[in-house]
Amino acid sequence: MATVAADRLFGKSIKRREDPRFITGRGQYVDDLKLLGMTYAAFVRSPHAHARIRKIDISAATRHPGVVAVFTGKDMTGVNSLPCGWDLRKEKKVPGVMQDLAIVPHMPLTSDAARHVGDPVAVVIADSHEAAVDAAEKVQVDWEPLPAVTITDKAAAPGAPKLHDGAPGNVAFKWEIGDRAATDAAFKGAAVTVKKRIVNQRLVANAMEPRACVARYEDATGDLTLWVTSQNPHVHRLLMCAFVLGIPEHKVRVIAPDVGGGFGSKIFLYNEEVVCSWISRRLKRPVRWTASRREAYLTDAHGRDHVTDAEIALTRDGKILGLRVKTTANLGAYLSTFAPAVPTFLYGTLLNGVYAIPAIHCEVTGVFSNTTAVDAYRGAGRPEACYVLERIVEAGARAAGMDVADLRKKNFIPKFSGAFQTQVAVVYDSGDYGAAWDRMLQMLDYRKFRAEQEAARKQGRLLGIGFSAYIEACSIAPSKLVGALGAGAGLYESGKVRVHPTGMVTVFTGSHSHGQGHETTFAQIVADKLGIPIEQVDIVHGDTGSVAFGMGTYGSRSASVGGTAILMSLNKVIEKGKKIAAHLLEASPGDIDFSGGEFRVKGAPGKSVPFGAVSLTAYVPHNYPEGLEPGLEETSFYDPSNFCFPFGAHACVVEVDRDTGNIKILRYLAVDDVGNVINPMIVDGMVHGGIAQGVGQALWEGAVYDGQSGQLVTGSLMDYALPKADMLPMYETDRTVTPTPVNPMGIKGAGETGTIAATPAVVNAVVDALAPLGVDHIEAMPLTAERVWKIIQGAKSAR
Amino acid sequence: MYPAAFEYHAPGSVKEALGLLGKHKDDAKLLAGGHSLIPMMKLRLAQPKHLIDLRKVPGLSGIKQDGNVLSIGAMTTHWQVESSALVKSKLAVMSEVAGLIGDPAVRNRGTVGGSIAHADPAADWPAAMIALGAEMVCEGAKGRRTVKVDDWLKGLMSTAVGEDEILVEIRVPVLPASSGAAYLKFPHPASRFAVVGVAAAVTLDGKGMCAKASVGVTGAGTKAVRAKGVEAGCAGKKLDAAAIEAAASKAAEGVDVQADLQGSVEYKSHLCRVFAKRALTEAVKRAGG
Numbered sequence A: 001m002a003t004v005a006a007d008r009l010f011g012k013s014i015k016r017r018e019d020p021r022f023i024t025g026r027g028q029y030v031d032d033l034k035l036l037g038m039t040y041a042a043f044v045r046s047p048h049a050h051a052r053i054r055k056i057d058i059s060a061a062t063r064h065p066g067v068v069a070v071f072t073g074k075d076m077t078g079v080n081s082l083p084c085g086w087d088l089r090k091e092k093k094v095p096g097v098m099q100d101l102a103i104v105p106h107m108p109l110t111s112d113a114a115r116h117v118g119d120p121v122a123v124v125i126a127d128s129h130e131a132a133v134d135a136a137e138k139v140q141v142d143w144e145p146l147p148a149v150t151i152t153d154k155a156a157a158p159g160a161p162k163l164h165d166g167a168p169g170n171v172a173f174k175w176e177i178g179d180r181a182a183t184d185a186a187f188k189g190a191a192v193t194v195k196k197r198i199v200n201q202r203l204v205a206n207a208m209e210p211r212a213c214v215a216r217y218e219d220a221t222g223d224l225t226l227w228v229t230s231q232n233p234h235v236h237r238l239l240m241c242a243f244v245l246g247i248p249e250h251k252v253r254v255i256a257p258d259v260g261g262g263f264g265s266k267i268f269l270y271n272e273e274v275v276c277s278w279i280s281r282r283l284k285r286p287v288r289w290t291a292s293r294r295e296a297y298l299t300d301a302h303g304r305d306h307v308t309d310a311e312i313a314l315t316r317d318g319k320i321l322g323l324r325v326k327t328t329a330n331l332g333a334y335l336s337t338f339a340p341a342v343p344t345f346l347y348g349t350l351l352n353g354v355y356a357i358p359a360i361h362c363e364v365t366g367v368f369s370n371t372t373a374v375d376a377y378r379g380a381g382r383p384e385a386c387y388v389l390e391r392i393v394e395a396g397a398r399a400a401g402m403d404v405a406d407l408r409k410k411n412f413i414p415k416f417s418g419a420f421q422t423q424v425a426v427v428y429d430s431g432d433y434g435a436a437w438d439r440m441l442q443m444l445d446y447r448k449f450r451a452e453q454e455a456a457r458k459q460g461r462l463l464g465i466g467f468s469a470y471i472e473a474c475s476i477a478p479s480k481l482v483g484a485l486g487a488g489a490g491l492y493e494s495g496k497v498r499v500h501p502t503g504m505v506t507v508f509t510g511s512h513s514h515g516q517g518h519e520t521t522f523a524q525i526v527a528d529k530l531g532i533p534i535e536q537v538d539i540v541h542g543d544t545g546s547v548a549f550g551m552g553t554y555g556s557r558s559a560s561v562g563g564t565a566i567l568m569s570l571n572k573v574i575e576k577g578k579k580i581a582a583h584l585l586e587a588s589p590g591d592i593d594f595s596g597g598e599f600r601v602k603g604a605p606g607k608s609v610p611f612g613a614v615s616l617t618a619y620v621p622h623n624y625p626e627g628l629e630p631g632l633e634e635t636s637f638y639d640p641s642n643f644c645f646p647f648g649a650h651a652c653v654v655e656v657d658r659d660t661g662n663i664k665i666l667r668y669l670a671v672d673d674v675g676n677v678i679n680p681m682i683v684d685g686m687v688h689g690g691i692a693q694g695v696g697q698a699l700w701e702g703a704v705y706d707g708q709s710g711q712l713v714t715g716s717l718m719d720y721a722l723p724k725a726d727m728l729p730m731y732e733t734d735r736t737v738t739p740t741p742v743n744p745m746g747i748k749g750a751g752e753t754g755t756i757a758a759t760p761a762v763v764n765a766v767v768d769a770l771a772p773l774g775v776d777h778i779e780a781m782p783l784t785a786e787r788v789w790k791i792i793q794g795a796k797s798a799r
Numbered sequence B: 001m002y003p004a005a006f007e008y009h010a011p012g013s014v015k016e017a018l019g020l021l022g023k024h025k026d027d028a029k030l031l032a033g034g035h036s037l038i039p040m041m042k043l044r045l046a047q048p049k050h051l052i053d054l055r056k057v058p059g060l061s062g063i064k065q066d067g068n069v070l071s072i073g074a075m076t077t078h079w080q081v082e083s084s085a086l087v088k089s090k091l092a093v094m095s096e097v098a099g100l101i102g103d104p105a106v107r108n109r110g111t112v113g114g115s116i117a118h119a120d121p122a123a124d125w126p127a128a129m130i131a132l133g134a135e136m137v138c139e140g141a142k143g144r145r146t147v148k149v150d151d152w153l154k155g156l157m158s159t160a161v162g163e164d165e166i167l168v169e170i171r172v173p174v175l176p177a178s179s180g181a182a183y184l185k186f187p188h189p190a191s192r193f194a195v196v197g198v199a200a201a202v203t204l205d206g207k208g209m210c211a212k213a214s215v216g217v218t219g220a221g222t223k224a225v226r227a228k229g230v231e232a233g234c235a236g237k238k239l240d241a242a243a244i245e246a247a248a249s250k251a252a253e254g255v256d257v258q259a260d261l262q263g264s265v266e267y268k269s270h271l272c273r274v275f276a277k278r279a280l281t282e283a284v285k286r287a288g289g
């Protein structure tokens, strides 16, 4: 579309500028990189869920043609454990800690024991990928298999196999939030209480591009460059240099080029990139590794895996009095980078939802098990909270004999702006929960649906509707607060605006785009603010060599935090530009206005100078203000004052096939409020994809470990069912707009809403569909046809 | 996921292919669409030393009518069957079966012969071939022989094709007048293979009674089987809802149902009955009953 400077691009669905390169196969991914003298890594991984390593014999592998070197954990002297970036300990004064986090070692190549299937124990480096893979099969590991535990609510049971010396009983931590006494009191007097077990199963992130890295050490300069599939290259660099390898940060450059999706799984520092970096320094040759899909299933951090007992207390007429939540969170075999934060501060703090709940208490036990490490996965903690709350609220409504929609309306926090203090520490920024809800009900035509449902039930059809009214927390901040909660990092963002002499603009952002569309949305902000065509703006990201610093992209923070940092720099550019323009126009800077790409003297039409003339003057400062530095380039770091809290209302209509238990989604409605929207098309895409993932969790997805052997039985795309387009309905979506007062653009964040909202809506709908059979709860997901069929059979025989 | 090293051969005739097969014996594998074999090689579950690619062998692909029979070359892709005007007019159910396989990428690569030779327990074609009474034509050094579908499937991924033979053609008789056929399946949500699939072909007599019912069940057991109990239950009956229900109740008999993540023995047996009922109902409707 035409992008003349006069257009206001903020709010326009302009097509994504990065897409032509992606859809014509010209993206540059890590695995596309070809370097002279490249070597290839293949990891030797544990076939056992739990086994002691008696001995590793590398001799046959070393002799394999093309092999350059073989290393085991014993060779990696001086290399430290992969760090955990969230420290839940009393001595750190982290609130809510009941039992300190057990900080257990997580060595890049384990040398004492393997603790999950896929745990790397050795690596083969060869001249070709094929030779490396072939030779890896020749590494002989003398295993002593040990009993394993993979199941969440058995991991900390007495007698469970112990994973780490430093974690007695496999407990990683215990943590609480809310007011236990007030919650107990609320339950005591309540007319209606319901308790349900709610299981949020384990998921695999399944980014389209598997993880990959290339490490290149240059002997002559001592510089190490690491290309890696990362959502946050600066964080990768910091963790790897300062904590694991102990190498100077300024000699390391981390580049995350085009990255094909992450969903959280590419936030973390992983074994393979550390090992490849270490080897490249040692061999003085570049080392490449790309995960197979199988390796992705076994080693990319998994998501969710909670077992929760939730209780809700209500008055007879459906006012919520209290919420009590007890969760066991399976962290897997090791502590992944941000693992302890997900089931604590990203979970418990969201349990207030969109409701005025007078008393809440939540207790979480993190446990180790012989499974892949669990960490943030799209939504990270917030989907878990929303799932518990939206399921127990519907269970509460049924127990109180109330309509699930009426009960919600009765309990919404009334419209507010500025601050709402929840019972679980966080302060909401702005909200109008009833508005999004009403809009959704109107699109749905709720009463009409209930009449249709009644008629269908008379014919024996199982039709159901489920809702979720969700809250989400984005752009987690300020750094001071997250530091007090145990974070090892700040949560600000940087944005640098470089105006070239000709008025072209390069923006350097610490946010990272791996599907989000920053090259478009950020450019929209810049083009608008500077009044220049979008073609004059380029966005650079993902390179510690050019970007000042960055915390990266996750938690729906790019637009609100990264975008604001850019905006701050744009404001600085304009301020400086005004000084230059004032000099050129012989006016005082205070009399200069900037709009539509022109600096103008207020009240003097015709007295103006275009942006490009000012930028040229900044670099050719012949006629220039006294004392002003030449150049036009500004950097800002933005550390928000609070989180932003998007919200919305989703509904799902399903029909259950009585004979097979198969579920068909007939309608899916979403009304989201993500604050102001830069590019509606991109936000729609985010919402659509998020819903697909949320529905996927409800109906099909699930990482299943064999309880005996500890093998991951859903370890491929042929077994682990991701939603495909023909399994999903056409979504009916709309938005309400409640800008956040937290940041100047009023943007809340839109990356995770769908995954948070969809899962409970779908499951609630199935429970509603089965209600005529006497079903009032479903404990586990995914709702595979067989699971639903069995529930139907069970309900039939119970009658 | 890299396969182990192998040597690649692209013979230009069946004879040349047979020669290579005779020479390398157990070390060789024929390659058709590669959509079953190559995934297994990537996982290193199969490590053939020689791969004999049939794609350059002329004459193995295509569909033609030969009297009352549709002759389908072994190398004909699922998509060719799905989109064939001849198939749609003579034996539309074949086109429907093809259209239910995997996704368009799989259908454009995978072949009918590859599927039938591979005999995956969850493949769709075997059930349809049983219901339609197909015959497989194999060619070896000594010439051609024809195997009836009931003698074809031996066990888990095992068929009557000899180690020194190539499946060259699948012959499917066109249904007589007053017949209808249907294939219905419960797809695996990830792979789309059949968790359970049932194909039924029904021919009615002048009085609207069932003159012949032929039913194949795939997915549930280690190989596709003929549902003899269902067929017997249909024979000579007026196939109304009650008769179909009664006949379909025998659908899991003779199936060595295997439990896995997609279902217990109980559930899969139940699905056999549900899909037998649905396939029969549709087949009878199409037969004009």
Ligand SMILES: Cc1cc2nc3c(=O)[nH]c(=O)nc-3n(C[C@H](O)[C@H](O)[C@H](O)COP(=O)(O)OP(=O)(O)OC[C@H]3O[C@@H](n4cnc5c(N)ncnc54)[C@H](O)[C@@H]3O)c2cc1C
Binding pocket: B029, B030, B031, B032, B033, B034, B035, B036, B037, B038, B039, B054, B074, B075, B100, B101, B102, B103, B106, B109, B110, B111, B112, B113, B114, B115, B117, B118, B120, B122, B123, B124, B125, B161, B165, B166, B167, B168, B191, B192, B193, B194
């Ligand atoms: C993602 C995915 C989804 C799928 N979904 C389905 C599905 O829903 N339903 C379904 O039925 N199938 C499905 N398939 C399998 C697909 O139909 C395969 O194409 C088919 O099973 C094998 O055919 P092919 O041509 O690919 O054979 P290949 O993989 O090339 O060969 C398979 C085996 O048969 C042997 N062989 C091949 N041709 C001959 C011959 N002429 N004579 C003797 N031996 C021969 C080979 O040596 C090999 O052992 C799916 C496959 C994939 C990858």
